[in-house]
Amino acid sequence: MVEDGGEPGGPAASGGPTAIRDDLAAVRREFHRYPEPAWCEFVTTARVVDYAERIGVDELHYGPDVTDAENRLSVPSEAELERWFRKATDRGARPDVLDRIRGGYTGAVAVLERGEGPTVALRVDTDALHVAESDDPNHRPAAEGFRSENEGMMHACGHDGHATIGLGVLEAVKHGDFSGTFKLLFQPAEEVAGGAKAMATGGHLDDVDHLLAVHLGLDRPTGTVVAGVVKTLAVCRFRVEFSGASAHAAKNPETGNNAIQAAVSAASDLFAVPRHGGGSTRVNVGHIEGGAPAHTNVVAERAAFEAEVRGEDTELMEYMFGECSTVIRTAAERHGCEATITVEGEAPREDSDPETAGAVEAAARAHPEVSETIPSADFGASEDATYLMKAVKENGGNAAYSVVGTDHPGGHHSSTFDVDERSLGIAVDVLSDAVVRLGTNNDA
Amino acid sequence: MVEDGGEPGGPAASGGPTAIRDDLAAVRREFHRYPEPAWCEFVTTARVVDYAERIGVDELHYGPDVTDAENRLSVPSEAELERWFRKATDRGARPDVLDRIRGGYTGAVAVLERGEGPTVALRVDTDALHVAESDDPNHRPAAEGFRSENEGMMHACGHDGHATIGLGVLEAVKHGDFSGTFKLLFQPAEEVAGGAKAMATGGHLDDVDHLLAVHLGLDRPTGTVVAGVVKTLAVCRFRVEFSGASAHAAKNPETGNNAIQAAVSAASDLFAVPRHGGGSTRVNVGHIEGGAPAHTNVVAERAAFEAEVRGEDTELMEYMFGECSTVIRTAAERHGCEATITVEGEAPREDSDPETAGAVEAAARAHPEVSETIPSADFGASEDATYLMKAVKENGGNAAYSVVGTDHPGGHHSSTFDVDERSLGIAVDVLSDAVVRLGTNNDA
Amino acid sequence: MVEDGGEPGGPAASGGPTAIRDDLAAVRREFHRYPEPAWCEFVTTARVVDYAERIGVDELHYGPDVTDAENRLSVPSEAELERWFRKATDRGARPDVLDRIRGGYTGAVAVLERGEGPTVALRVDTDALHVAESDDPNHRPAAEGFRSENEGMMHACGHDGHATIGLGVLEAVKHGDFSGTFKLLFQPAEEVAGGAKAMATGGHLDDVDHLLAVHLGLDRPTGTVVAGVVKTLAVCRFRVEFSGASAHAAKNPETGNNAIQAAVSAASDLFAVPRHGGGSTRVNVGHIEGGAPAHTNVVAERAAFEAEVRGEDTELMEYMFGECSTVIRTAAERHGCEATITVEGEAPREDSDPETAGAVEAAARAHPEVSETIPSADFGASEDATYLMKAVKENGGNAAYSVVGTDHPGGHHSSTFDVDERSLGIAVDVLSDAVVRLGTNNDA
């Protein structure tokens, strides 16, 4: 663990080609115990950098050159960033790494140069959720002592496993029969759809021929692999601030510009944006707050909400965002308020390419522990990995987003979510095999 | 100050019949420095008890027998009560008083038995506001060192002055030419319209023949006295909780019962309750919050708002409350949610009686520093003193609510509110003279 | 009757100073049988012109010089005007009069020059309502054979009586002891608040020193007179047209600009315009229609509604109109529609002046059949006579609006409304006496 003072320790410390592969559960549990929110993955980033150095890579990027700072979405306040930074320092994370990632420059890119051949990349994500982890003895992390040590935060979507899988694949590719360049991308801020846009424009995707991304679970049992998902929903998450003018609600309500009235009117009307003949759309307001507690006699001068729109494709999502913008603008005008809309997360729709997914399919079919291989399946939700997929495709490459099934007792994002750790090995094997095949394929 | 360890100290310590009258500004500043919210007036109550004991009274009530516990509205959470209680303990307030008022049993009643005659009562209020006091050097409390020591709380409506005036009148009546029974009521929780109902049913009003209440300022300058206000607005403040069922906003929004949608729909529609042909009404939603920050992908299972309705008379207020209840109930039903409405504050409409107000008018006209005496004026806002006035009237007594003008640089409830301390003496003189006249009158 | 071919006929034909006074019921029933809507009072105008000529006046105006054409509000379509014009022709109304009032130039002004003295005017109104008159035998017009002959139209607000009273007063002033100039104004289009503005700017009010206006009933019984009402509500009636773009509601709803959605959103929100601290306001949407019957699969390209706002004073009404305009404009913008607002009727607030009302009060007190004389009372509704009152006041004159009580079995605007014809004589006597007093007063 990091708090051991930087001493070589933990599963990887034993070295050798199969060090991580043999101890995937331990690595994952280490990540699980220390969940961090988007752009605050300080301990997590320091730890993956540490592992990557031990595995030995040709390039290792972390800090401001991993992401395009301007495109980072949903970055927390300076105070919140510092709070997590200090926690990381207190926990004893490597100061040299911490210095470079301070201020929300989390994430890392590790590169293996393995001779002639295509550039193949694997993206894993690293952030956790604001969920309080169950302490029920039936919840294995509670029973076996690796429950979250950051109360109120939890790896409830398997990113602890994803980071672990990434390290396992890095190790396997390093020691395996791969010709080409391999890049491992540790992406921050996936849960808020805030990290991929910045990584997509950060430069590391420009030369990628094949991009792989992976997710555990998603209601698929251990032993199942979906080679390439399609029909992700494009998504845009945004925050709206209404500012008006306060007034005494009894003496002269007419002099106020009621920010709560503007906000509730807009929030109501967002749900009434017309359906689109071109395909499915979604809209939701997930958080609202305005005015001040107990101040019922004040016409509120401030209110805000957070909402999201989705579409079966990017254009449909953009239609929804455009309509919502009109709703918000006119509701604000109605009540003499100003409204500002800030995009907090975004992801286009991208489908897996058959070529790249084919390598995962072949690898899965060849794996003895994979009982069901599904070439393609609808995703039905959103993932900002699509930003990376889109960037690769625009540069002439291909991409696939794969699902490695895992038996999970609680649903994703629930307080009893957990993964079947057998799936970690399957994922490492299948993905590293796919990387090799993609290298080999292009050479052929 | 209380923290002096219970030693005789502060202005009253000098003893003698005019001790407080000579030091009103100092007493007021002491209260000003330590503002406390509704039902948490622990230091304030302990201090008025202390003063009353020094003045010497025939009865002194504090603790649970001051108010009817069931009718206390807007009592904060147990945790909040305890937080302020511990602060009071830390400040060194008298432990014997604190013990009895713990748990939100603030307020006090002091009684002087002065022979045959009617029972005359004066009500003053004691709580402060959640306003951050200005530290501008032009703000006298900041310049002269008696600015709030409880950051974020402020005596921004003059209740520090009211409590001081009450003590001044108690002292004056004790030593003055009054025949009858005099009761001084220190009411908690006026700002939230939460204390008067409980005091009205607490028993101390039952035998009152004349009730006086007083407010400083209200845009009247020093030297002006309004003997009896009329046309208060009846008010009801309430909190609404919506509970529904969460769902994934993209995968199966139709399975959720959207508490935010219910809340914003209801909040919008509250403003559309039809006007009433019988007179003026008001409605406002002053605070709203629902869902969870950043959880735009969750159909919210919980939302809440706080609102208030008012009416030119009590029936109009009740019409508004009834209509709002229907709006809330049907909006909840529409979205499959439960809605619970909790009344947090309430005050009926009551007008001053000419008989009681007449005594104040006569006293004001007789005072050399009063330049303008106004027999009656419209109030235009709400005050829960009307609960006390109504209780007295129902028992056959009369009541008047008076305004003693004071030059105030900032508006009521603003961060730069202050009072002209000259008005404290005027108020003490006029009100104690009125008390005497009410006693004498009845004897005549 | 008019249809008798212009022959001297009807009650007034008998000539002599008291011809109309003796036959008020008959004159009123003649008007009652032929109700006409606003700006279509062709037969009615021809009839009052005919009566005025028989009485003998010094000036008689009808046609375009009675009203200011630009300020006529709520003028019906050309087709509707022509339909009623042809009906009037068919009924045999005087062609010379009809020719001049064709196209909605109804109304008349009769002038008596009676020597030195002030100019005193009396305004009566003439239009009827779109109400189907009861044929119940308990309804006297049905039982006694003077029920409306224009099915669907009815004198359900007593304007038949008002026109009759005007003629009676004209006759009485002609033969009475009045010194000055007397003007009798027959105003069109009161029910839609559409006629007074045009008459106020038409020139005939410019030299008026005292303006009287009169209404029968208003829930006051026969024998009661209110000399001068105060607290009329200012009113503005308007029509809103929304035009958008149609689309197939299933195939491509997103391409439409939904005029129904814009209209219902605006109509909902009109009711939510905040109350005003300065006094009472009102708002109502009384008619809405949009889209096409059975075309549920079409996104509607057109919708419209009619609404009104009122205020305790003119400024409050204008506040409401301004807020409603903002609601309408932003709702249209929200849905990509155009909205046009057309004012259809308007009346400011004006109160009766004590001086003018005093003459009515004195006359009422002197009348043996008046059992109750009320100097002043609140009106609580709107009347466009206030436009005329305002014009007179702005020229330095005074005005009063009087109510002459009448027992009326059904409410105003109901299908069983009727007047107690005894009140017609009371009204003629009291008002002509008041006219004389106003002349005499100024002479004194």
Add this chain to the structure above:
Amino acid sequence: MVEDGGEPGGPAASGGPTAIRDDLAAVRREFHRYPEPAWCEFVTTARVVDYAERIGVDELHYGPDVTDAENRLSVPSEAELERWFRKATDRGARPDVLDRIRGGYTGAVAVLERGEGPTVALRVDTDALHVAESDDPNHRPAAEGFRSENEGMMHACGHDGHATIGLGVLEAVKHGDFSGTFKLLFQPAEEVAGGAKAMATGGHLDDVDHLLAVHLGLDRPTGTVVAGVVKTLAVCRFRVEFSGASAHAAKNPETGNNAIQAAVSAASDLFAVPRHGGGSTRVNVGHIEGGAPAHTNVVAERAAFEAEVRGEDTELMEYMFGECSTVIRTAAERHGCEATITVEGEAPREDSDPETAGAVEAAARAHPEVSETIPSADFGASEDATYLMKAVKENGGNAAYSVVGTDHPGGHHSSTFDVDERSLGIAVDVLSDAVVRLGTNNDA
């Protein structure tokens, strides 16, 4: 034409096996000149009965035994039915037929018994639309003299052609090589989705093995045939009446139960019914009206709207209908109104069966004028033929809904819609060939 007095006339009069086939354009133009609305197809029904008799059939049903009276949706008022009935009488339609179909019992079923074999049915529809037909000389019906003679009604969706095709197929099957039973269904009231439900339960579908339905055009050019459409949208059209209580909008608005406020609130909220994760949904309010013109001072006691919901499948449509019902019920409750919902039209989702569609596909491929044969295509809209398809399937049969392309200058339901009459012959040939194949197939 019918008005020729019942004389044998029109194209079919020449008799012989190919009489109608040779004159399809003339038959279609005859229907085109006399469009009738849903359930008022009196002349049209009389005419198809007449034609069927001339062709010679084994059974011919018209009048009450064609449809299940209780399940007829959107039947017009008695007055409207009678108005169209009198027009039909005036036009000289056969009195014996008219007598039986009076009261909205339009539609007909013709049966050919052609020996052993399956029962094959063809459904065509017969009603027209409330669209004013273009009189532009570029619009062929206008140029060539067969424009609608019923102003404001128009065959703007090709049902004139459908009825013609039905007669052509009847003739062809009679004289062709078909073994089995053939039923030709002339369905009323398709445009309002009102006729199929009643026909589905009317008994004539119970023994059908293969049901064919046909539509011209739908943006497919002449020469194209879609053998079987899939993915129709389930639809429900409904009318909502709100009844409340009127009140004077200024004097006592609070005593009213505002039906317009209830209606506009509900209409707004219908659009805000949450999207469904299970597939596409639609909602629209296509018509609204409430209150009375010019009565802005009346709180309206009545308002109504017509709306429709659709779903990608029947369950989704039913979800929408359930949610809308809740919206309507709660909006009515909010405003103290009653709301009644009447279903005016309904159609489930049904897809074409490959077996039945296969016969159409084979026939199309064999036709020299068919340049493109599409086995299956998405429909994207609604059709109440699905009620018939569902009924047949529930009885163990199969069904297909085919599209025969036609060049149409204006869009469906537009005033310049027209069909390329060459497509009529293609449709008759392909469908009669398919009928034969379905007969033969089963024999094989």
